[in-house]
Structures are given as structure tokens and as C-alpha cells.
Amino acid sequence: MADIPPSSPSTLLDVARQAGVSPSTVSRILNGTAKVSDDKRRAVLTAIEEMKFAPNQMAQGLKKGRSMTIGIVVQDISSPFFDETLRGVDDGLKGTGYASVIVSGHWNAEEEADRIRLLLARKVDGIILLSGRIDDETVLGFSGQRPIVSTGRAIKTRSALGFKMDNEYGAYLAVHHLIELGHRHIAFISGPANNTDADDRLAGYARALREANIPLDDKLVVEGNYHEASGMLAMNRLFDTGQQFTAVFAANDLSAYGARLALYRKGIRVPDDISLVGFDDLPGSSYTTPPLTTIRQPLYDIGRIATHALLRIINGEEVRGEVPPLELIVRETTRRLR
Amino acid sequence: MADIPPSSPSTLLDVARQAGVSPSTVSRILNGTAKVSDDKRRAVLTAIEEMKFAPNQMAQGLKKGRSMTIGIVVQDISSPFFDETLRGVDDGLKGTGYASVIVSGHWNAEEEADRIRLLLARKVDGIILLSGRIDDETVLGFSGQRPIVSTGRAIKTRSALGFKMDNEYGAYLAVHHLIELGHRHIAFISGPANNTDADDRLAGYARALREANIPLDDKLVVEGNYHEASGMLAMNRLFDTGQQFTAVFAANDLSAYGARLALYRKGIRVPDDISLVGFDDLPGSSYTTPPLTTIRQPLYDIGRIATHALLRIINGEEVRGEVPPLELIVRETTRRLR
């Protein structure tokens, strides 16, 4: 059915011989590097067709010094959070001839640096770093070898570019929404310690409260780690300590899912008894029961934009790293307090 | 902080010069190919250390004919279904020196074949094909170039291996469970047409009914496409045509999520009014409201096992492709009909 290349891949030299031309001519046709007479071109093209020739990318890469592959560093290959961004990257690479090798840093600075070194050894033409634990200096250092575009950091040099979402503002938006609905006792399920995004979201929570003259009650903020289970645990801890609250802001959607389940188990209705807001707007959040009110991160766009930016840097072009802002998506887990 | 390689990557030749030995000696140390005197070894090792040398993988690959990368073909890079398997692959590759380049076939036979050709041109050492639309012959053809391990097909040659889950049995399990709970009017939200897995699941649904002497009512089976939105639509269509039923079996978890939302919107309680069963057991299914009863696919294991098998084929070793069976996971969306 489909065109299946032969078992022993033919080389450019084979093609040249079969077409009765020199290897350079074949190369020229392949790369459009120079004019070639029509008859030779035809001969080569048919030879390529017949032999199902495809240039050996390792040889090309070795010669040209560019591998036509870019490296992507995620932290967790099976998280919906990274998936959306990966989809953006995938689409951004479409039709460019670049392929991507994806590695995972597993939220561990050392492993992350290791992975990057591995990508560098593989001669990727550039790197997209999604979140991560390594510090900016290290990123800048690596960018001496190959251009790097990273999410979650504010850097900008000739070979490194960072995008940073305004997490403080996003969290502010979420809590402000709750306050506008009349809530004054708002619990916060935070992200993991030592995570700037998580810190920023806490700051946004605090600012919204402060602005509304609501004292921040330490007992109302409980630490999570961005995973469902931690959201569930956090929710239960909140109840165990007997706190009173009418709304919960979870630092990300996944932990909101966990909180939702804890609530369900206790027979507490959402949003009738308690309002719930998440952060991220994962694809699944439109289909929770009820659909989750949340802060939308333009995950897909981030992937696309990062990719375009990286490609531009690779080609020595100017880049501007504009990313759509965070926005509140009001769905069905929040309601006015009566 | 971390070790940052210099801007201009040093080559093996640089190392050789710095250590005062020949390139071959350096190579031998790198590959453990032959005995090298201790003093030279030390000299080389420190030179490598000092110069932060890492061998150029493209050059190595070109020479050795193996790229130390394997290609993974998924259909949708941002689907939780593939994610779990990818995680298994990632873990399976850990510590092997292999990296993976992931491409997406987007459920399109032609694109899929294209991607595989691309991987072949990149000289991947093997391919893992997750689901897909191309036929077995084509896979077998490609396997002439590089070994291929594929999910969702029953093939076994020296260079191609397929794993096939018993989807018919899984669906049977799901529907049988419902029947045991006393349900007799069981709707089915199917998968897309022209998909063998989907066909098999329909067959399992039919068999369970037949075994229980329940006539299969065509009006109770409505087509979906494995996505949330289609599950929601299907559910609504079921209601629009005025069918009576007390339980729904969705061909996968995602469409079950959609069905769940449609039910919520109509104020129909799950499982009190209607029981719901999915298929896959995605990570999120433990956290739906209520947690979803479903058929568990060992997605992660499939990834690991496929990877191990591929590696063995690459190394010319014998393979046995055993995969854990499908199983029913009873959670909270099903209940006995009174």
C-alpha cells in the first residue's frame, strides 16, 4: 500500500551513480543550492524515486553542523499541563523540517541539567525549557552552546529568551472574583514550597484579600504540591482543623480536582455550599462536575510562541516574546454568597 | 553552579592533543574497546573533565550506524491516553543511553507513514508505534528497515512485534458488571467507525447482552469519537430520541466524562439515577465526581514492556510480549438497580 523503503537504505552516491551524475549534483538538487539542468534534474529525481532515497540525517547533520532537531525539556511527560504546551510546540514545528526530542527533568535541578547536557551532546539546534528548577545563570550558561527559550523566567539575551506569566496577577484575579461574589472566608491550597510560581500565586491571594481589607488567616492556607492527591489531603486538613470558609482557591486545577473529590466525599455541594476556583484551565476542566471556574493559562499558545521564538533565534532573527495574558474563566464552581 | 560546557564544543581530537595521545586512544577509553595504560587513561580522563568534552552523537551515529535514539509514534501528543504509555516508555529508556523522538500521526494513515519515514531518515534504531491507522502490511514493510514494536496489533516477526489488548473482553467485563447489578437497558457510546478497538468494544457489549438474553437495541448505541464533546453529544442524542435506559457504557473514559457532564446538566444523578462505566482508566478517572468505574488498561506497563521488547529486538535478543490483562475497576459511578 504505502511506499516502503528498501531494507538497505540507498545513499546519495547510489543515486548519483544510477542517474549518471556526480554526488554534488544530487546534493544541489536536494538542497536547491544551485541551478541544475532540467534533464539531469529529472534523471536524479526519478532515481531518488525509484530507490526510495532519503538523505541520512546524521550525515547531513554532521556536515552542516545542524541536526534539524530541537530539544524540549518538560518536567513530567504525562501531565496535562505540559501536554498542552507540547501540542503548541508540535504545531509550531510543523512544516519546518525540525523534529523534537523530548526529555523530562522530573522537577529535579540536577536531572534537568543532565538532560540538557544530553541534548547538547546530541547537537540539538536549540532547546525549549518548560518550567524547571535550574537557576537562570545555569540556563544562560547553557545558552552559550545553543539558543534556549524557557517558560517561567524573565531573561532576554541574544541566545536566551524567557516568558513569564504573571502568576501573582492570575491568583489575584481568582480571589478577587470570589470576593466580588461576597466571599470573605477564602481558603487557599498552595503549590509546593520553593517554587516561584507557587509563591507568586500566594502573593496574589494575599493582595486580593488585603485590598478588600480581609485579614489573611494563616490557618486558611494549606500547602499542596499541585497534584490531585495533595488537593484532597489539603481539603481534608482544612476541615480537620475546624476552619470556617465558604470558598477555596486551589493553586492549580489538578489540586482543585482533588479538593473537589474531598468535598464530594463529605457531601458538600459545589458551588452551593462552597465555591471552588482553580488555576491553569486544563482541557479537562471544562468537563469536571460541575465545570471548573479557573484562571486560564494560554498553554498551547505558550508552546507555539516559544517555538517560533526559538526558530527565529536559531535563524538569527529578531524576536519579541509576547504571550496572551492570564484570564479568569467563570464556569460553574463559584457562586454568589447569599 | 552547574557544570556548563564551553561555547565552542571541544572535539575528541582536542582531547587527544591536550592529553598527548592519539584520537584512537581517546576513543578506546570512551568506549572501553581495548586496554589502555593507566597513565594515559588518567591523562585523557582529566582532559575530558577539563574541556567538558562530550562526544558528538551525530558523528558517533554516522560512524557506528546507530543513533541511540528510538522513534515513538503517537496519535495525539496531548491525550492522557498516550501520556501514560509515554511515561512507561520514558522509564523503560532510563539509563539505556537511548533518547526518544516523539512524533504524532494525528490518527491519519498517510501522516503516520510520513512520520515513520521521517524517523527512518533520522536513523532511529527502532520505532514504537502506539495505535495508529496504517495497516499491518505497511508496518511489516517498514520493519525491514528498523525494528518496530506496535500496540494494537497482533504481529510477530523477527523485527516486528505487536501487542493487542483484548478490547472485546474488556467491554464484555464492563457490560457484564452492569448486568450483574440488575441493569437491562444499557446504552453504549461507541468509539469512531473504522477503528478496530472500537469495533471490538462494541462486540464485547453485544456479547454480554446476548449472554444475558437481552436483545441488542440499535437505538441504544450511539456513535462517539473518543473525545469528551462526543460523549456529551451522544448522551444528549440518547435523551432526545426518548430512549429508556438505566446505565451507560462509554467506549472510553474521555467520552464518559462528556456523558457525565450531559447528565449533570440534566440534573440526573450518577450513580443514583444512571450508572456509568468508562474504558481506559485514565489517571483522572480516580478524581471525577464521583470517581469513575471503568476498565483498566495497563497503559504505563504497555509503554515499559514495548520499550523493553524493542530494545531486545535491537540487540538481537529473544522477546516475549506479555502484557497484563484488562480489568474492571469498580468505583462509584455504578450501583445496583433496585
Place this chain on the structure above:
DNA sequence: CTGTTAGCGCTTTCAT
């Protein structure tokens, strides 16, 4: 317009 030549960075005989 086209062929010849010289490598890209590494591994691997083949000598010694």
C-alpha cells in the same frame, strides 16, 4: 552548469 576534492567528528582496522 557540473565534477573533483576535502573534510564534519568519530570509530576501527591494520600495523607496530
Place this chain on the structure above:
DNA sequence: ATGAAAGCGCTAACAG
């Protein structure tokens, strides 16, 4: 035990 030399498949001057 170690070095010299050839070459993996391709591209890019350099001639003509």
C-alpha cells in the same frame, strides 16, 4: 598497548 589511516554519507568550496 598505541598510532596512522581510512571512511561512515553528505555538503561546500574550488575549479573548470
